[in-house]
Amino acid sequence: MTKTSNKKIISKYLDSEASEAEVKQLLNWLEKEKNQITFKNYIKAKLLIDIKFKSFNSQEAVILFLDQIRLMNKNRNKNRFGHWLKYAAVFIAFIGIGYFFVNQNRTSDAIRKQLIISEGDITLELENGDLKIINSKGEEKFINKTGKVIAEQNGNILNYEKENNSKELAYNILTIPNGKKFQIVLSDGTKVHLNAGSSFKYPEKFLNSRNRQVYLLEGEAYFEVMKDAEHPFIVNTDNVNVRVLGTEFNISSYPEDTSINTVLIEGAVSIFSNDKIYDKATSLELKPGFKASWNKTNNNVAVKEVDTDIYTSWKNGxxxxxxxxxxxxxxxxxxxxxxxxxxxxxxxxxxxxxxxxxxxxxxxxxxxxxxxxxxxxxxxxxxxxxx
Structure with missing residues (x-):
């Protein structure tokens, strides 16, 4: 599904107007994690807006959703049925949030500010599920579930705290809409420039016991990776992992593109399939000034020398x-x-x-x-x- 069509189907479903075929299409689309993120964020926005006008029937939506899933899975095996129920659980969780707000009638100014989320907003989803709107001209501090400040926003840059004593990974998701760009400085000092139409998942704090792994769920990002030989930095996309120690490179992975493109500016990167463990002997080593195009369909990789400015000029507008x-x-x-x-x-x-x-x-x-x-x-x- 395209971005436009999937939002139409989700909206039709929430209004109890989706056909069985459309619900099936929606569930198939939810196979990918990046689509689950889009689904979740859209439902949150939809729920909160509808709550403001008190037009959302949460119980009716839950019943309809479960009935349609049962109908579609009559002839499926039990494992497959359980697989679809996973998504039902995700959906019901958000319906529950909506039902709580409707019945509690929480209409304070602070709550109402959170109710209006448009497609043009930059959003930050925290580990606890809270969805924050980021004003790229504003300043704000973001707090985790323990009450500690994890990041500070100053205009178009979000800086994560280096001094964070977390002992477990807690992920945030930053989503950039069309027409906007944004920068983030991760807890290790790595700078990430995010292009329009991008969604990026990353930990509040990297752990010394693990590699530095982040996820470009969708879109395009330019990385300036802080060097750390003991903790490789790995960017996971739809099909590909890009592994570095410290370097500058650009990755583009938009849904409509047939290939995932990695362009190396300086340093070195290793490229390998995201369903495999890194092996230097079998990974592709890319040199500065070259582009690797990983075909999403057949997993073939084409490498060629390029003018890197063509692929990185976007971060400068x-x-x-x-x-x-x-x-x-x-x-x-x-x-x-x-x-x-x-x-x-x-x-x-x-x-x-x-x-x-x-x-x-x-x-x-x-x-x-x-x-x-x-x-x-x-x-x-x-x-x-x-x-």
Whole structure:
């Protein structure tokens, strides 16, 4: 499912309007952890908004959900049935949260501030499940379940405390919407630049007894990894692990991309399948100035030398395209400007472009493309239709 379609199906389900086929599609989509995160965050936002207007029937939703699961699993084996019930449990947990708030009628200003979560908000999910909205122009301290400050936000940067005596891993999830970028400094000093449309899972504090493992659930990130020879830094994506000791590199893993791309700026990285244990003899060693493209379908890897600026300029607010088809440019424009682009011009879609944009508005960008190949377009409410 696409981002747009899955949110429509989730919304239809919550309104008791989803068909059996749509619920089945939703459950299949929930196979992947990154989709479970999206599902969970969307339900939280949906629940809280609906609670404000008191329009959500939690008991009815639970009954409908379980009935549909039982119906779909009549002919499934018991293990498979149990697998689907795992997702039912996740869903019911959030319904329970909604039911609690509705019946407690908690309407203080502090609660109401948390009720309005839009798709344009940067969100931070803490270990205890609390969902926080981050204002990229504000300042805030974030506290863990024991009451200790774990991180401080100053504008567009979130800094995690180095002095943290945690003895167990506690993960946070930072989600960046389209049209925005954000930076995070992990507890070891590693800097992570997150591009628009990204979701990143990481521990509040790395443990001395383990490797430094983080998860790029979706999107694109530029890493400046603090060197620590005793604790390798491993980035897990959908199919691939990237292992480093201390270096700078970029990873892109958007859902619509056919490959997971790793571009090395300096240092060295090892790339290996995320279903295998690291083995230096069988892992791919990437050199600076090269890109490794891991095919999501067949797991083949292609390596080539590249101009790294093309793949890393985004963190400085630039978009660079070199001989790229317009159809592929569209998605990057949608993320960068937080717009929806519908292209009905097939000839334009196949045309290749070289272009660099920095501070231009989306109107100026379209005008630039239009000078090379004339086409008609309309812009209304962040929706662009090209004919």
């Amino acid at each position: 630039k978009l660079i395209f070199k001989n790229i088809q317009f159809n592929n440019i569209i998605k990057k424009l949608e993320r960068h400007y937080n717009v929806t682009i519908i292209n009905n011009n097939s000839k334009l879609g196949k045309k290749n472009y070289d272009a660099t944009f920095d501070v231009e508005t989306i109107e100026e960008v379209l005008s630039s493309f239009n000078k090379n190949y004339e086409f008609e377009y309309t812009i209304k409410n962040n929706k662009i239709i090209i004919n």
